[in-house]
Amino acid sequence: MTTIILYGKIILSLRVYLEYCVRAVKSSKIKATYTWKVRFKKSCKGVLKRFFCEAFLFLERRKRIMNAIGKLKLENPTNEYKEQVMECRRIFLKNNESFDGCAGLEEVSSFEEWIDFDNRLLKKYGENFVPSTVYLAIRISDNKLVGIIDFRHDLSDFLLNYGGNIGYSVLLSERKKGYAKEMLRLMLDKCREFNKDKVLLTCDKENIASAKTIIFNGGVLENEVIDKVNLSKSGMIQRYWINL
Secondary structure: OHHHHHHHHHHHHHHHHHHHHHHHHHHOOOOOOHHHHHHHHHHHHHHHHHHHHHHHHHHHHHHHHHHHOOOEEEEOOOHHHHHHHHHHHHHHHHOOOOOOOOOOHHHOOOHHHHOOHHHHHHHHHHHHOOOEEEEEEEEOOOOEEEEEEEEEOOOOHHHHHHHOOEEEEEOHHHOOOOHHHHHHHHHHHHHHHOOOOEEEEEEEOOOHHHHHHHHHOOOEEEEEEEOOOOOOOOOEEEEEEEEO
16 A cells, blocks of 8 residues: 555656646746657657656655664673674774764773763763763664664753754664664654653754654754854754654
8 A cells, every 4th residue: 555655646646747748848838849849859859868767766665664674672782792893983083083972982091981871970060961861773684873862851941942952873884774763763752751852953954864863764954053062064943843
Protein backbone atom coordinates (compact mmCIF):
# COMPACT_ATOMS: atom_id res chain seq x y z
CA MET A 1 0.00 0.00 0.00
CA THR A 2 2.85 2.38 0.86
CA THR A 3 4.45 1.73 -2.54
CA ILE A 4 1.16 2.39 -4.35
CA ILE A 5 0.68 5.69 -2.52
CA LEU A 6 4.29 6.69 -3.22
CA TYR A 7 4.04 6.08 -6.95
CA GLY A 8 0.64 7.75 -6.99
CA LYS A 9 2.31 10.88 -5.62
CA ILE A 10 5.04 10.64 -8.26
CA ILE A 11 2.48 10.39 -11.07
CA LEU A 12 0.53 13.32 -9.65
CA SER A 13 3.72 15.38 -9.42
CA LEU A 14 4.53 14.52 -13.03
CA ARG A 15 1.12 15.76 -14.12
CA VAL A 16 1.68 19.03 -12.26
CA TYR A 17 5.07 19.43 -13.94
CA LEU A 18 3.59 18.89 -17.40
CA GLU A 19 0.74 21.30 -16.79
CA TYR A 20 3.27 23.88 -15.69
CA CYS A 21 5.24 23.28 -18.86
CA VAL A 22 2.16 23.79 -21.03
CA ARG A 23 1.29 27.04 -19.24
CA ALA A 24 4.86 28.27 -19.55
CA VAL A 25 4.99 27.63 -23.28
CA LYS A 26 1.58 29.17 -23.92
CA SER A 27 2.39 32.25 -21.86
CA SER A 28 5.34 32.95 -24.13
CA LYS A 29 2.83 33.65 -26.94
CA ILE A 30 4.60 31.33 -29.33
CA LYS A 31 2.39 30.46 -32.27
CA ALA A 32 1.33 26.88 -32.89
CA THR A 33 3.98 26.32 -35.53
CA TYR A 34 6.83 23.88 -35.95
CA THR A 35 8.99 26.12 -33.73
CA TRP A 36 6.35 26.02 -31.00
CA LYS A 37 6.26 22.21 -31.14
CA VAL A 38 10.03 21.91 -30.97
CA ARG A 39 10.28 24.26 -28.00
CA PHE A 40 7.42 22.50 -26.28
CA LYS A 41 9.10 19.11 -26.70
CA LYS A 42 12.40 20.46 -25.39
CA SER A 43 10.63 21.99 -22.39
CA CYS A 44 8.89 18.70 -21.66
CA LYS A 45 12.15 16.77 -21.91
CA GLY A 46 13.81 19.17 -19.49
CA VAL A 47 10.92 18.90 -17.04
CA LEU A 48 10.81 15.12 -17.30
CA LYS A 49 14.57 14.87 -16.76
CA ARG A 50 14.42 17.02 -13.63
CA PHE A 51 11.37 15.16 -12.39
CA PHE A 52 12.84 11.69 -12.72
CA CYS A 53 16.16 12.81 -11.20
CA GLU A 54 14.30 14.18 -8.19
CA ALA A 55 12.12 11.06 -7.97
CA PHE A 56 15.20 8.82 -8.08
CA LEU A 57 16.97 10.80 -5.33
CA PHE A 58 13.81 10.73 -3.22
CA LEU A 59 13.50 6.95 -3.54
CA GLU A 60 17.20 6.48 -2.71
CA ARG A 61 16.84 8.58 0.45
CA ARG A 62 13.70 6.66 1.34
CA LYS A 63 15.55 3.38 0.84
CA ARG A 64 18.42 4.45 3.14
CA ILE A 65 15.97 5.49 5.85
CA MET A 66 13.98 2.26 5.64
CA ASN A 67 17.19 0.21 5.72
CA ALA A 68 18.27 1.94 8.93
CA ILE A 69 15.06 1.14 10.82
CA GLY A 70 15.63 -1.68 13.26
CA LYS A 71 19.37 -1.73 12.58
CA LEU A 72 20.45 0.30 15.63
CA LYS A 73 20.09 0.18 19.38
CA LEU A 74 20.91 2.77 22.04
CA GLU A 75 23.23 1.49 24.74
CA ASN A 76 24.65 3.03 27.90
CA PRO A 77 28.40 3.68 27.69
CA THR A 78 30.15 0.67 29.25
CA ASN A 79 33.64 -0.80 29.13
CA GLU A 80 32.47 -3.06 26.31
CA TYR A 81 32.58 -0.02 24.02
CA LYS A 82 35.55 1.73 25.61
CA GLU A 83 37.95 1.27 22.68
CA GLN A 84 35.34 2.25 20.09
CA VAL A 85 34.46 5.45 21.97
CA MET A 86 38.07 6.53 22.25
CA GLU A 87 38.65 5.71 18.58
CA CYS A 88 35.63 7.86 17.76
CA ARG A 89 37.24 10.68 19.75
CA ARG A 90 40.50 10.27 17.82
CA ILE A 91 38.74 10.37 14.45
CA PHE A 92 36.69 13.44 15.35
CA LEU A 93 39.76 15.32 16.55
CA LYS A 94 41.74 14.32 13.47
CA ASN A 95 39.01 15.61 11.15
CA ASN A 96 38.37 18.72 13.29
CA GLU A 97 34.71 17.77 13.69
CA SER A 98 32.20 19.09 16.18
CA PHE A 99 31.45 16.81 19.14
CA ASP A 100 27.70 17.48 19.19
CA GLY A 101 25.90 15.40 21.78
CA CYS A 102 29.14 13.80 22.99
CA ALA A 103 29.10 15.25 26.53
CA GLY A 104 32.58 16.78 26.31
CA LEU A 105 34.34 13.74 24.87
CA GLU A 106 36.89 16.04 23.25
CA GLU A 107 37.90 17.40 26.67
CA VAL A 108 38.93 14.13 28.33
CA SER A 109 41.91 11.84 27.97
CA SER A 110 40.33 8.56 29.08
CA PHE A 111 37.06 6.67 28.86
CA GLU A 112 36.81 6.52 32.65
CA GLU A 113 37.07 10.28 32.88
CA TRP A 114 34.42 10.71 30.19
CA ILE A 115 31.75 8.50 31.77
CA ASP A 116 31.95 10.42 35.06
CA PHE A 117 29.40 12.70 33.43
CA ASP A 118 27.69 14.36 36.38
CA ASN A 119 30.78 15.23 38.42
CA ARG A 120 32.79 16.40 35.43
CA LEU A 121 30.02 18.47 33.83
CA LEU A 122 28.91 19.94 37.16
CA LYS A 123 32.42 21.33 37.65
CA LYS A 124 32.39 22.70 34.12
CA TYR A 125 28.95 24.36 34.09
CA GLY A 126 28.36 25.13 37.77
CA GLU A 127 24.88 26.53 38.40
CA ASN A 128 24.05 26.10 34.70
CA PHE A 129 24.60 22.34 34.92
CA VAL A 130 21.75 20.22 33.56
CA PRO A 131 21.61 16.43 34.14
CA SER A 132 21.85 14.45 30.92
CA THR A 133 21.80 10.86 29.72
CA VAL A 134 24.29 9.75 27.09
CA TYR A 135 23.73 6.81 24.77
CA LEU A 136 25.86 5.05 22.20
CA ALA A 137 24.22 4.22 18.88
CA ILE A 138 25.27 0.64 18.16
CA ARG A 139 24.65 -1.25 14.92
CA ILE A 140 23.05 -4.52 15.90
CA SER A 141 24.56 -6.66 13.14
CA ASP A 142 28.20 -6.15 14.15
CA ASN A 143 28.02 -4.32 17.50
CA LYS A 144 29.76 -1.32 15.95
CA LEU A 145 29.54 2.21 17.31
CA VAL A 146 28.06 4.50 14.65
CA GLY A 147 27.29 7.58 16.74
CA ILE A 148 26.71 9.21 20.11
CA ILE A 149 23.57 10.99 21.30
CA ASP A 150 22.61 12.68 24.57
CA PHE A 151 19.42 13.90 26.18
CA ARG A 152 19.54 16.95 28.45
CA HIS A 153 16.66 16.51 30.86
CA ASP A 154 16.02 20.21 31.44
CA LEU A 155 16.68 23.45 29.59
CA SER A 156 19.01 26.08 30.98
CA ASP A 157 18.92 29.52 29.39
CA PHE A 158 21.77 28.48 27.11
CA LEU A 159 20.07 25.25 26.05
CA LEU A 160 16.71 26.98 25.58
CA ASN A 161 18.21 29.52 23.20
CA TYR A 162 20.95 27.56 21.46
CA GLY A 163 21.58 23.96 22.48
CA GLY A 164 18.25 22.20 22.89
CA ASN A 165 17.41 18.96 24.69
CA ILE A 166 19.12 16.58 22.30
CA GLY A 167 22.48 16.56 20.53
CA TYR A 168 24.02 13.84 18.39
CA SER A 169 26.96 12.99 16.17
CA VAL A 170 27.48 10.25 13.60
CA LEU A 171 30.85 8.89 12.54
CA LEU A 172 31.92 10.10 9.12
CA SER A 173 32.12 6.55 7.74
CA GLU A 174 28.52 5.88 8.81
CA ARG A 175 26.82 8.97 7.40
CA LYS A 176 24.25 9.05 4.59
CA LYS A 177 22.83 5.73 5.75
CA GLY A 178 19.78 7.06 7.57
CA TYR A 179 21.37 6.48 10.98
CA ALA A 180 20.89 10.02 12.30
CA LYS A 181 17.14 9.81 11.73
CA GLU A 182 16.98 6.41 13.39
CA MET A 183 19.11 7.57 16.34
CA LEU A 184 16.79 10.50 16.95
CA ARG A 185 13.71 8.29 16.60
CA LEU A 186 15.06 5.92 19.24
CA MET A 187 16.01 8.81 21.51
CA LEU A 188 12.49 10.24 21.33
CA ASP A 189 11.24 6.92 22.69
CA LYS A 190 13.66 7.35 25.59
CA CYS A 191 12.35 10.88 26.18
CA ARG A 192 8.82 9.51 26.47
CA GLU A 193 10.09 7.13 29.15
CA PHE A 194 11.27 10.23 31.05
CA ASN A 195 7.68 11.54 30.80
CA LYS A 196 8.54 14.45 28.53
CA ASP A 197 5.76 15.88 26.38
CA LYS A 198 7.99 17.84 24.02
CA VAL A 199 11.68 18.40 23.33
CA LEU A 200 13.71 21.16 21.72
CA LEU A 201 16.28 20.53 18.99
CA THR A 202 18.51 23.09 17.35
CA CYS A 203 20.84 23.18 14.37
CA ASP A 204 22.95 25.51 12.27
CA LYS A 205 20.79 27.10 9.58
CA GLU A 206 23.27 25.86 6.97
CA ASN A 207 23.17 22.28 8.27
CA ILE A 208 20.48 21.05 5.89
CA ALA A 209 21.04 17.39 6.74
CA SER A 210 20.43 17.99 10.45
CA ALA A 211 17.32 20.05 9.73
CA LYS A 212 15.94 17.22 7.57
CA THR A 213 16.63 14.72 10.35
CA ILE A 214 14.72 16.84 12.85
CA ILE A 215 11.79 17.53 10.50
CA PHE A 216 11.58 13.83 9.56
CA ASN A 217 11.01 13.04 13.23
CA GLY A 218 8.26 15.63 13.64
CA GLY A 219 10.23 18.80 14.30
CA VAL A 220 8.39 22.09 13.79
CA LEU A 221 10.47 25.23 13.34
CA GLU A 222 9.67 27.86 15.95
CA ASN A 223 12.20 30.49 14.94
CA GLU A 224 15.75 31.36 14.01
CA VAL A 225 18.02 33.18 16.44
CA ILE A 226 21.32 34.97 16.03
CA ASP A 227 24.15 32.78 17.28
CA LYS A 228 25.79 34.86 20.00
CA VAL A 229 27.84 31.93 21.35
CA ASN A 230 29.62 30.85 18.14
CA LEU A 231 28.11 27.38 17.85
CA SER A 232 27.29 27.67 14.16
CA LYS A 233 29.04 28.43 10.90
CA SER A 234 26.19 30.51 9.48
CA GLY A 235 25.68 32.72 12.52
CA MET A 236 22.03 31.63 12.74
CA ILE A 237 20.53 28.80 14.78
CA GLN A 238 17.19 27.17 14.01
CA ARG A 239 15.01 26.05 16.92
CA TYR A 240 12.62 23.12 16.43
CA TRP A 241 10.09 21.59 18.83
CA ILE A 242 8.99 17.96 18.67
CA ASN A 243 5.78 17.00 20.46
CA LEU A 244 5.91 13.56 22.04
